[in-house]
Amino acid sequence: MLDPRVKLLITTLGIGTGFLIGSTGTLIAFSALCFCLTFIAEIPVLRLVNGLKPFLWLFLFTAVLHVFMTPGDKLTWLPYATRQGLANGISVGLRLVCAIWISTIFTLTTSPSEMVGAMTWFMKPLRHVRVPVDEVALAIMLAMRFIPVLFEEADRTLTAQKARGIDLESGGMMNRIKSVVPIVIPLLRGIFRRADDLAVALTIKGYRPGQVRSSMREIKFRRMDFLALALSTLLLGAFLCL
């Protein structure tokens, strides 16, 4: 297992390289490398393809627009399309796909707490300009825990108000909006109480704001990390020089 800081660094460098590569040939080689990474990381390809889904239409649209909108030599087998446009479309599409491919691999191989750890480490210098880095890190962990609580509380409030005979379906627009108020207020009240409980629990278990916290899983920079970092820097550098 690599150090999450190293992984985050390599991910960022990789995305940057993808955008800076000059020729289409090198870009295709780079994409092949990204694809091979999937097998090294032992991630099922299908899961990665799923990660691409929200971007799919955007890419297709972008690539197609490039194909037809770039001025240049006309293609005989496709009306309005140009040779330059085709090259442009392919290279823009590949760049975007590579960037998402790499970042999805990072997401799937790193646990959220590791990611937060890495992020806190990189943001450390910001403490000097009074950015509350540790508070943000803690808040991210708490927010993750809160999301299921919110839905649970929403479900409970809705059921409770329905049992009291609230009517959400009938009436005009204004009426419906007004009928949401008796749901939203108790709901927010309920979740504020949950946040309060959490704060008390944290304090009792010894959390003190502003104090340095230790972590259950310390992140360590090992020899393996150094090798990975050196190797990927060399590789990415080579791609840039080609």
Added chain:
Amino acid sequence: MLARLTMQTRRIAVIALFAALTAAGSMVKIPLAPVPVTLQSFFVLLAGVILGPRDGAISQSVYVISGLLGLPVFSGGGSIAYVMRPSFGFLLGFICAPYGVGLYLKRKAYSKIHVFIACLIGTFVIYLVGMPYLALYLRYIVQRPDSVMFSIKAGMLIFLPGDMLKCAFIAIIAHPLTVMVEENNGLKK
């Protein structure tokens, strides 16, 4: 002693809570004409009203950072790659909006009208950050020649009616909520 210590921790918990609310808001879609409205910007503005400028902005930064780290909190998932979506500018706007809302409310005496105006300012800030990002993205990455007009139409005009409704709704519930939060959590705006 315990009460004083918990104050600070409560602040962090409520910040986390609002980040979570925005995340939940992206999953709730209300079918209104002409486009479905998500509750995201509703909670963004509410964060500004209830937490004030600084903490409101922190809560939304927490939301955006956790999405960029890969937690599935954006509509459709989450990863660093969201920077490359044309709508990422709006997420940046979410961080700035509570600041505008809170700053305006700090200077005004509390009233429904002022909350409404503050929310309009917040909405304006979201578009102020989001629209240039969208237009530049469409112009230089997608290469659409009519990017400015298209982004105004598809990125702003169709959402405005929903935004107005959200602002009005916040103005209605703001007062009971602030009272509740202050007595429940001992928070100061």
